Amino acid sequence: MPVGGNKQAAGVTELAEAIVTSPLSGREWDVSGGSSRMLHSRVLTDYSASGFAKIAALEGGNSLEYCFGCGKCVPVCPVDLVSEYGPRKIHRAVQTGLDLFKSDELWKCTTCGNCLRVCPKEVNMIEVMPAVREVAMVEGTIPDELQQIMEKTFRYGNALGENPRRRPAWTKGAGVDVRVLASDPSPVDVLFYVEDYWSFHPRGQQAAQAFARIMTSLNVDFAILGAEEKTLGDSQRLAGEKGLFEALMEEVIDVLAKYQFNRIVTPDPHGFNALKKVYPKYGHTFEALHYSQLLAPLLEQIDFQGSLEATVTFHDPCYLGRHNGEYEAPRKIIEAIPGVKLLEMGRCRENSYCCGGGGGGMWLDGFNANHLSERLSERRVREAAATGADILAVACPYEVSRFEDAAKSTGNEGLRVMDIAEMVDIAMRGEDWRS
Amino acid sequence: MRIVVAMRQLADLVEELEVNDEGTDIDREFVKFVSNEWDEAALEEALTLKDELGATVTVVALDEPDVDQTLYAALAKGADRVVKLTGNDPDTWVRSRERAQRLASFLAGESFDLLLTGVQAADDLDGQLAGILGSLLEVPHAAVVVGVEGSDSKVRVIQEMGGGLLGVSELDLPAVLGIQAAKQTPRYAPISRIRQAMQTGEISEHEVELSDASAQVKVRRLYPPESTGAGATMLKGSPKEVAAEIIEIIKSKGLV
Numbered sequence: 076m077p078v079g080g081n082k083q084a085a086g087v088t089e090l091a092e093a094i095v096t097s098p099l100s101g102r103e104w105d106v107s108g109g110s111s112r113m114l115h116s117r118v119l120t121d122y123s124a125s126g127f128a129k130i131a132a133l134e135g136g137n138s139l140e141y142c143f144g145c146g147k148c149v150p151v152c153p154v155d156l157v158s159e160y161g162p163r164k165i166h167r168a169v170q171t172g173l174d175l176f177k178s179d180e181l182w183k184c185t186t187c188g189n190c191l192r193v194c195p196k197e198v199n200m201i202e203v204m205p206a207v208r209e210v211a212m213v214e215g216t217i218p219d220e221l222q223q224i225m226e227k228t229f230r231y232g233n234a235l236g237e238n239p240r241r242r243p244a245w246t247k248g249a250g251v252d253v254r255v256l257a258s259d260p261s262p263v264d265v266l267f268y269v270e271d272y273w274s275f276h277p278r279g280q281q282a283a284q285a286f287a288r289i290m291t292s293l294n295v296d297f298a299i300l301g302a303e304e305k306t307l308g309d310s311q312r313l314a315g316e317k318g319l320f321e322a323l324m325e326e327v328i329d330v331l332a333k334y335q336f337n338r339i340v341t342p343d344p345h346g347f348n349a350l351k352k353v354y355p356k357y358g359h360t361f362e363a364l365h366y367s368q369l370l371a372p373l374l375e376q377i378d379f380q381g382s383l384e385a386t387v388t389f390h391d392p393c394y395l396g397r398h399n400g401e402y403e404a405p406r407k408i409i410e411a412i413p414g415v416k417l418l419e420m421g422r423c424r425e426n427s428y429c430c431g432g433g434g435g436g437m438w439l440d441g442f443n444a445n446h447l448s449e450r451l452s453e454r455r456v457r458e459a460a461a462t463g464a465d466i467l468a469v470a471c472p473y474e475v476s477r478f479e480d481a482a483k484s485t486g487n488e489g490l491r492v493m494d495i496a497e498m499v500d501i502a503m504r505g506e507d508w509r510s
Numbered sequence: 511m512r513i514v515v516a517m518r519q520l521a522d523l524v525e526e527l528e529v530n531d532e533g534t535d536i537d538r539e540f541v542k543f544v545s546n547e548w549d550e551a552a553l554e555e556a557l558t559l560k561d562e563l564g565a566t567v568t569v570v571a572l573d574e575p576d577v578d579q580t581l582y583a584a585l586a587k588g589a590d591r592v593v594k595l596t597g598n599d600p601d602t603w604v605r606s607r608e609r610a611q612r613l614a615s616f617l618a619g620e621s622f623d624l625l626l627t628g629v630q631a632a633d634d635l636d637g638q639l640a641g642i643l644g645s646l647l648e649v650p651h652a653a654v655v656v657g658v659e660g661s662d663s664k665v666r667v668i669q670e671m672g673g674g675l676l677g678v679s680e681l682d683l684p685a686v687l688g689i690q691a692a693k694q695t696p697r698y699a700p701i702s703r704i705r706q707a708m709q710t711g712e713i714s715e716h717e718v719e720l721s722d723a724s725a726q727v728k729v730r731r732l733y734p735p736e737s738t739g740a741g742a743t744m745l746k747g748s749p750k751e752v753a754a755e756i757i758e759i760i761k762s763k764g765l766v
């Protein structure tokens with residue numbers, strides 16, 4: 076008996092006489108008056124498929140309506156842990172009348188890709204969200220914060236709105252010579268594509284300097300584009316500005332055509348993703364490596380002067396791991412550093428949590444503050460701190476600043492956030508990371 | 511309603527501006543130029559009026575560095591026509607009076623109901639442009655406008671006054687307004703639209719000859735303010751030490 080003692084009578088649509096005909100044999104059954112019949116399906120009027128029509132009409136937008144509600148995506152969606160989210164919930168909301176084009180829900184997805192990893196129906200938010208966002212922008216719906224970033228990126232070629240001529244300023248503190256192709260255009264093996272946050276953010280610049288020292292000590296022949304470099308703009312693309320991405324790509328291709336190099340190496344998994352997966356679709360193919368992939372095979376050659384003496388946990392960047400399948404290279408590097416013990420977080424590798432920076436999330440902290448119970452970076456930092464590690468190691472230029480802020484705001488100041496290049500550099504030079 | 515928006519290009523202030531060797535202008539060689547943010551507000555207000563009442567919006571600007579980008583962006587946002595006035599030297603500083611004369615010379619041959627421009631600009635902080643335009647064109651003028659409501663023969667303008675007050679006035683058309691802020695933040699022009707405007711949109715050019723060039727203001731000296739020595743104290747040390755020192759100073763001044 077149900078709780079409360081009331082029983083709900085079965086509400087079937089009964090016919091006085093009912094004959095069921097087998098579609099195979101043609102045999103007929105008289106089921107009049109039988110039990111457990113529901114001979115007409117109930118008409119549901121609370122949802123329709125019409126909300127999907129406009130989305131499905133977009134290139135990349137058709138998979139949202141494939142969802143059959145199995146629910147596998149929701150527990151793996153990083154945004155759902157701090158809000159209500161995931162493809163299933165978006166699907167259901169659209170079904171019941173949400174206009175995704177005008178809704179704040181549109182901007183919460185970080186395109187981390189964890190839902191696609193588990194979805195049996197291949198509902199692909201990495202394609203759906205940018206397609207819908209692109210239309211929303213044309214129709215005039217874009218969060219103010221994001222609009223400013225897009226305008227800065229278009230105007231200056233970087234998301235930070237910094238003077239493009241200051242792009243190579245970080246090289247001054249590197250302590251090694253960094254060749255700029257514009258002043259010495261001879262052929263080079265590695266084109267080091269520094270990207271925005273290593274070029275301009277003070278903590279990123281430190282990592283860029285560390286990486287330049289490592290490459291120099293490994294005798295890697297490398298050079299940068301300096302003031303000619305512009306962001307590859309992959310996160311701007313995923314935030315909905317495909318036109319901006321394409322405009323940047325044309326300029327990037329023109330600059331790259333001026334120089335001879337064998338491969339492009341970048342610290343930014345987003346830029347790496349653009350070069351590896353998106354540029355070829357437009358007919359531009361380069362050998363692109365994430366910096367961890369360049370370093371991992373060369374580590375034996377490093378003459379480490381010291382030992383780090385630290386426990387370390389590592390955050391897999393979504394666009395290196397899930398999107399491009401590289402989980403080993405950064406781990407090889409961390410484990411090759413003397414005196415390091417690697418502790419994995421519960422969510423790692425394929426199921427790594429997202430720092431919240433992808434797909435435009437990097438520039439929506441203010442907007443998201445109204446929608447999420449805490450930042451994704453804060454949640455992740457608490458997971459990292461729970462391992463007991465001294466250092467949270469990262470391999471994406473977005474993350475040092477995100478996680479350092481999060482460590483402060485969650486009271487985990489004791490957790491140091493370091494780029495893997497900084498860790499290698501410190502051990503290589505025999506310095507103490509605590510100082 | 512026929513609305514004209516006058517826009518201008520300015521040195522981008524993310525750059526560190528330097529004064530040229532003659533000490534009469536900023537060094538323009540390596541400076542990036544962007545549109546004046548108050549002019550962007552004027553454009554937004556014009557486009558909002560267009561959305562509300564139906565209007566044609568014409569954007570006009572002098573030939574200045576990167577002005578094409580500003581004009582194409584205006585087309586992408588919804589302007590109907592963009593005009594570049596040539597005849598000035600794009601690489602020298604056009605002062606407000608000359609700018610107004612050049613614009614007025616073009617507007618003499620245009621029929622318009624409203625002329626909107628930014629209330630000020632980095633090189634026109636005293637906000638003269640709209641006022642001079644009003645006098646040259648002999649039409650009513652209002653400055654520091656934060657809202658415009660239009661009808662066919664009159665506009666109501668909301669102006670920022672001192673002491674946190676707003677004033678509402680009515681002006682006969684045509685009129686010139688110096689816009690302080692639009693009713694909403696300037697809209698976004700998706701890059702695909704700007705690029706489309708670059709391919710299909712047209713910038714019409716209109717040559718302006720100024721008859722009396724002698725009556726212009728001549729810049730005698732441009733310079734950064736000289737330091738009086740009694741300026742800021744620079745705090746030295748680690749961020750922690752500096753923070754502690756700041757707290758001490760705030761305490762000693764009785765601010766907390």
Ligand code: SF4
Binds near residue numbers: 142145149166
């Ligand atoms: S995993 Fe796929 S099919 Fe299942 S609920 Fe999520 S989106 Fe729908």
Ligand code: SF4
Binds near residue numbers: 152
């Ligand atoms: S891509 Fe990531 S953030 Fe977006 S819905 Fe899927 S799991 Fe959630």
